[in-house]
Amino acid sequence: MHGFSGINFRKIILEDNMEQERIAKLETQVEAIKEDVAEVKQDIKEIHSRITTQTREIVDKMDDMQTRLEHKMNANAQISQEQHHEIHKQISEDVEKLDSRVNNLEKWKWYVIGGAAAIGYLFASIPNITNIIK
Numbered sequence: 001m002h003g004f005s006g007i008n009f010r011k012i013i014l015e016d017n018m019e020q021e022r023i024a025k026l027e028t029q030v031e032a033i034k035e036d037v038a039e040v041k042q043d044i045k046e047i048h049s050r051i052t053t054q055t056r057e058i059v060d061k062m063d064d065m066q067t068r069l070e071h072k073m074n075a076n077a078q079i080s081q082e083q084h085h086e087i088h089k090q091i092s093e094d095v096e097k098l099d100s101r102v103n104n105l106e107k108w109k110w111y112v113i114g115g116a117a118a119i120g121y122l123f124a125s126i127p128n129i130t131n132i133i134k
């Protein structure tokens with residue numbers, strides 16, 4: 001019986017050694033996986049940081065662009081107001097000139113009508129005047 005138990009003992013030792021090797025390999029693999037996970041975590045942190053930085057830069061650029069657009073719009077609005085004021089002023093001056101010309105024409109119309117009425121009256125009165133003079 002002694003030999004039989006020696007074979008079982010050797011078999012157990014061999015199996016134990018094989019198990020120890022498997023465990024060592026698995027522990028090595030687990031350590032490699034832990035290192036890979038640590039690298040992935042670091043990469044994720046780096047990506048998050050870059051995304052955050054780029055988002056902040058984009059928002060800053062958008063704010064800057066909005067500010068520039070507002071300044072340009074305000075400048076254009078001011079220019080438009082000045083142009084409208086100038087056009088209004090010119091139109092008002094032209095209307096005043098036309099009004100003055102129309103008033104002068106109306107005065108002359110009444111002068112002509114009055115003169116024509118006076119001449120008509122004189123022509124109508126000429127026979128009476130000639131009778132008085134005779």
